[in-house]
Amino acid sequence: MPELPEVEALADFLRDRAVGHAIARIDVLAISALKTYDPPITALAGLTVTGVARHGKFLDLDVDGLHLVVHLARAGWLRRRDEIPAKPVRPGGKNPLAVRVHLDDGSGFDLTEAGTKKGLAVYVVRDPAEVPGVASLGPDPLDEAFTADALRAIVTAKRTQIKGLLRDQKNIAGIGNAYSDEVLHVAKMSPFKIASSLTDDEVTALHTAIVETLRDAVARSRGLEAQDLKGEKKTGLRVHGRTGQKCPACGDTVREVSFADSSLQYCATCQTGGKPLADRRLSRLLK
Template sequence: MPELPEVESLGAFLREHAVGKAVARIDVAAVAALKTYDPPVSALQGLAVTGASRHGKFLDIDVDGLHLVVHLARAGWLRWRAELPAAPPRPSRKNPLALRVHLDDGSGFDLTEAGTKKGLAVYVVRDALEVPGVAGLGIDPLGSEFTPEALYALTQGSRTRIKGLLRDQKIIAGIGNAYSDEVLHAAKMSPYKIAGTLSEGEAADLHGVITTTLNDAVERSRGLAAGDLKSEKKLGLRVHGRTGQPCPVCGDTIREVSFADSSFQYCPTCQTGGKPLADRRMSRLLR
């Protein structure tokens, strides 16, 4: 799933390659991906792209005052193309294309989504805050308001595990499964630690790790083409998605905890005092 660093980088890419160009046409290949109807998507035609920004994991493309807001969900992506085909795409369940934006110089981009479980969402609104997911976002971890004191205040009284708190978009906007794994590994903190038990010092240390991890990921992606961002993310991850591999810090084997539709990775030596966390999937198999 694209998270804050990738969406930040997609915004930067569009500011360089799309701003100043006019929308010539928009083809909707997957009607279910379009979540709004007023204004219609056709209202963007003829207007110039004037900016691109991010709200948590939402990409916000400013088209002369109207906003094309995109949430890429689990398997969505933005694919830039220097030259788009003139013929409209044919809708098909097997076609990953959801929406195509043609610009007036022949370039543009596709919004695609792999797999059968569809979650990609596209909104055309007059204000990004009209999108419910944007309006409900918590603090931005790269914003000036995200201070050690603010993070400590967010944890106080919480009975949520710290892994869950970091992923809760209504609390902290932009961190998902992958970067929460990376943050907790770098902080040497168990994913199961109860957020409300953090001391002020622990919260301050965690704050530093969060900002450093995210800023480093954004910096690694700076200047990359949109198509290269996924591979850069994978190369930069130290524990997430690396089950069974040696920890780059201590050499212990990276373990995994699996759930119905997701999993997370961690290092027992670095994060849990050498104790493996219970994997519910394995527990069921052993019954």
């Protein structure tokens, strides 16, 4: 799933290649991806892309005052094409193409989604705040207003596991499953630690880990072509997706806890005092 660093890189990518160009046509192949009808998506034709922004994991293209807002969900992606065929693509079948945007110079980009579980969401609105997911976002962790004190106010009020708190977009915008694992590894904190139990020093360490981890990932992704971002994310991860490999900090084996539709990775030596967390598939959760 694209998270803050990848979406920020995609926004940079579109600023360089789409801003200043008019939208010639938009083809919608997966009607389920389109979440709004007023204004119609056809209203964007002939208008010029004047800016690109990011709200958490949402991409926002300002098109002469209308906003094309995209959430890539779990398996969505954006693919730029130097030249897009003028002939419309037929919908249906196993084609992952959901929406195709034609620009006035013959280039454009495709919004694709792999798999059978569809979550890609495309909105056309007059104000990004009209998108429910954008309106409910918590603070952006790369904003200067996101201080250690701001984080302290968030965790103090939440008697929930810190892993879940970090992933909840209403608490902090842009962090998902992968970067929450990375942040907690850097902060040397158990994913099951209760947020409201954090000491002032732990909050400070967590804040530093959030900001530095995300800024580092954004810096690594900056300037890359869209098709290279997924590979960069994988190579830059320390523990997420690395079950069974050596922890880069201490050399212990990276472990995993699996859930119904996701999993987390962590290092017991670095994060839980050497105590393995129980995999919910096999036994009860350790307290």
